[in-house]
Amino acid sequence: MTSHTYTVQRSTLSSRIALTLGxxxxxxxxxMPWWATSGNIRWAIELSCYLAIAQMxxxxxxxxxxxxxxxxxxxxxxxxxxxxxxxxxxxxxFLAVPLALVAPALLAVPTYLLLRRLDGPYFSIGTWVVAExxxxxxxxxxxxxxxxxxxxxxxxxxxxxxxxxxxxILCALLLLTTIGGSxxxxxxxxxxxxxxxxxxxxxxxxxxxxxxRMRFLIFVAAAVGTGFAGAIYYMAQLRITPAAGFDPFxxxxxxxxxxxxxxxxxxxxxxxxxxxxxxDRLFGEYGSAYLIVLGLLTLVIALYARxxxxxxxxxxxxxxxFPVRRILIKVEK
Amino acid sequence: xxxLDAVIQGVLLGGMYAQYALGxxxxxxxxxxxxxxxxxxxILLSLIAVSLAGxxxxxxxxxxxxxxxxxxxxxxxxxxxxxxxxxxxxxxPSLIATFGLSIALQNLMLExxxxxTRSLPNSGIASASFQIGPIYVGLxxxxxxxxxxxxxxxxxxxxRFTRFGRGLRxxxxxxxxxxxxxxxxxxxxxxxxxxxxxxxxLAGIFAALRATVSxxxxxxxxxxxxEAVIIGGMGSIWGAFLGAMVLGVAQAVGLRIxxxxxxxxxxxxFLAVLATRPVGIMARKR
Numbered sequence: 027m028t029s030h031t032y033t034v035q036r037s038t039l040s041s042r043i044a045l046t047l048g049x050x051x052x053x054x055x056x057x058m059p060w061w062a063t064s065g066n067i068r069w070a071i072e073l074s075c076y077l078a079i080a081q082m083x084x085x086x087x088x089x090x091x092x093x094x095x096x097x098x099x100x101x102x103x104x105x106x107x108x109x110x111x112x113x114x115x116x117x118x119x120f121l122a123v124p125l126a127l128v129a130p131a132l133l134a135v136p137t138y139l140l141l142r143r144l145d146g147p148y149f150s151i152g153t154w155v156v157a158e159x160x161x162x163x164x165x166x167x168x169x170x171x172x173x174x175x176x177x178x179x180x181x182x183x184x185x186x187x188x189x190x191x192x193x194x195i196l197c198a199l200l201l202l203t204t205i206g207g208s209x210x211x212x213x214x215x216x217x218x219x220x221x222x223x224x225x226x227x228x229x230x231x232x233x234x235x236x237x238x239r240m241r242f243l244i245f246v247a248a249a250v251g252t253g254f255a256g257a258i259y260y261m262a263q264l265r266i267t268p269a270a271g272f273d274p275f276x277x278x279x280x281x282x283x284x285x286x287x288x289x290x291x292x293x294x295x296x297x298x299x300x301x302x303x304x305x306d307r308l309f310g311e312y313g314s315a316y317l318i319v320l321g322l323l324t325l326v327i328a329l330y331a332r333x334x335x336x337x338x339x340x341x342x343x344x345x346x347x348f349p350v351r352r353i354l355i356k357v358e359k
Numbered sequence: 360x361x362x363l364d365a366v367i368q369g370v371l372l373g374g375m376y377a378q379y380a381l382g383x384x385x386x387x388x389x390x391x392x393x394x395x396x397x398x399x400x401x402i403l404l405s406l407i408a409v410s411l412a413g414x415x416x417x418x419x420x421x422x423x424x425x426x427x428x429x430x431x432x433x434x435x436x437x438x439x440x441x442x443x444x445x446x447x448x449x450x451x452p453s454l455i456a457t458f459g460l461s462i463a464l465q466n467l468m469l470e471x472x473x474x475x476t477r478s479l480p481n482s483g484i485a486s487a488s489f490q491i492g493p494i495y496v497g498l499x500x501x502x503x504x505x506x507x508x509x510x511x512x513x514x515x516x517x518x519r520f521t522r523f524g525r526g527l528r529x530x531x532x533x534x535x536x537x538x539x540x541x542x543x544x545x546x547x548x549x550x551x552x553x554x555x556x557x558x559x560x561l562a563g564i565f566a567a568l569r570a571t572v573s574x575x576x577x578x579x580x581x582x583x584x585x586e587a588v589i590i591g592g593m594g595s596i597w598g599a600f601l602g603a604m605v606l607g608v609a610q611a612v613g614l615r616i617x618x619x620x621x622x623x624x625x626x627x628x629f630l631a632v633l634a635t636r637p638v639g640i641m642a643r644k645r
Contacts, residue, residue, distance in 0.1 A: 146391070
């Protein structure tokens with residue numbers, strides 16, 4: 027009589043390779059001021075922000091079923107809070123980044139409580155209205171220079187090298203919290219609930235998942251993560267205006283990245299962000315023709331290939347970079 | 360008197376918004392779909408009208424006769440090639456698909472018509488006005504409002520009394536049960552979208568007569584239509600009309616307080632309605 031036990035396998039060879047690569051990328055990122063040009067560091071900052079914003083949208087739309095087209099509200103708000111703290115209150119700008127994260131959380135709570143009353147697609151446009159309301163309010167406040175926007179003059183107190191070191195550290199923290207944080211959440215018990223909600227919210231609720239509470243928490247967490255990226259992005263730009271900070275294009279960008287990369291997976295967010303980033307570098311000069319192609323691509327993917335590029339890759343073979351599944355393995359004794 | 364004037368101008372502005380909102384209320388009521396490209400399609404029809412006005416003889420009436428069939432055709436194509444594939448319980452595909460379409464349309468219009476603002480040639484109606492007591496009222500806004508009332512009443516009557524209306528109400532209550540009793544949901548959907556976009560054709564002409572249009576104006580019109588529908592109460596045709604009036608008045612009053620506050624006031628009234636009466640002013644009884 028053979029007895030056997032079971033073990034739960036949670037990582038695969040591909041995931042161990044991916045994690046090692048991920049750690050290497052983070053180390054390389056933090057070391058950038060010592061080996062890369064300023065131009066490359068600016069690119070790295072941009073890419074990190076795109077990736078973080080897109081992954082936060084992925085959590086919302088891909089797992090919680092909350093398709094927001096108003097995340098720019100949190101980007102602009104956090105950017106503005108950072109500028110006011112650093113410029114008007116004299117807080118060290120790099121310390122002001124974490125402090126500014128209170129603002130998106132404070133906006134996200136009433137926003138969610140109001141908008142949860144709206145049905146699916148109406149929720150989306152509701153988030154857009156909130157973003158527009160925040161943008162118009164900012165445009166009418168003279169304290170933040172109304173429509174003209176703010177400039178972060180205090181940055182001149184730091185040498186370029188100091189700034190670059192601070193930026194790469196902030197970017198590494200951003201990626202750790204948004205990508206790493208998402209991965210940890212998805213691997214936890216909460217992740218099981220989220221995956222269940224992604225597949226079928228009604229069935230998830232019947233299995234004891236408090237869908238309303240989960241959605242609320244994800245909405246607030248995504249707002250903070252998005253705001254974090256927004257603060258870094260506009261600190262690197264040194265300038266923020268209502269038109270840029272609350273630009274609906276932030277929502278478009280998140281949707282392109284996640285739909286092209288593959289919704290409902292971290293791998294998809296990374297692939298999509300890389301594709302968008304390089305497409306933007308290569309074809310951005312074509313302006314509206316490039317955007318027509320991006321728009322049509324999103325339309326076609328929504329109609330015919332909902333899994334995006336990651337969905338296609340998975341058809342070739344199951345090699346997850348960030349596995350969140352639990353595989354039960356029987357061990358013979 | 361200044362406030363009375365603001366309210367009257369607001370109601371007239373609401374007539375414009377009602378024309379945007381009717382189609383959205385109809386489509387959401389039937390298919391549970393919100394077409395993110397709603398405003399962009401309206402702007403597209405406006406721009407086509409502006410271009411046609413240069414070559415078409417016969418003035419604005421001819422323009423209506425030319426544009427409305429084009430609009431119905433666009434609605435039919437939208438339904439056949441996009442919306443039919445994404446109708447379903449999950450709102451994500453329809454949102455993403457129409458969102459992509461919206462971005463593509465906006466930039467396509469930018470390529471074809473450039474970013475300039477355009478309007479239809481002034482044929483006298485746009486500047487004509489008459490006086491009621493101490494208040495001046497423009498003739499064109501009154502025509503827009505009357506058209507909106509006629510469209511709302513007509514659409515309401517169609518939904519109440521025709522075979523199509525019964526089928527539509529049945530399909531919106533339960534698509535499968537309606538299909539079993541001999542209603543063809545796809546045909547109902549196609550007709551609803553054709554009507555919705557057809558109304559947008561009329562709205563597009565009025566928008567280009569009343570003010571200017573440019574390729575980037577679509578999203579704002581989508582938001583106004585949406586706010587009107589929610590303020591009025593989802594699923595109610597007269598609700599959408601009333602919501603448009605409330606939105607128009609809120610914007611006009613805000614504009615009188617400070618020129619920068621007009622649109623913001625509309626958003627705030629929308630959020631206030633959502634906070635206090637989430638089902639809307641005229642929610643359909645269930």
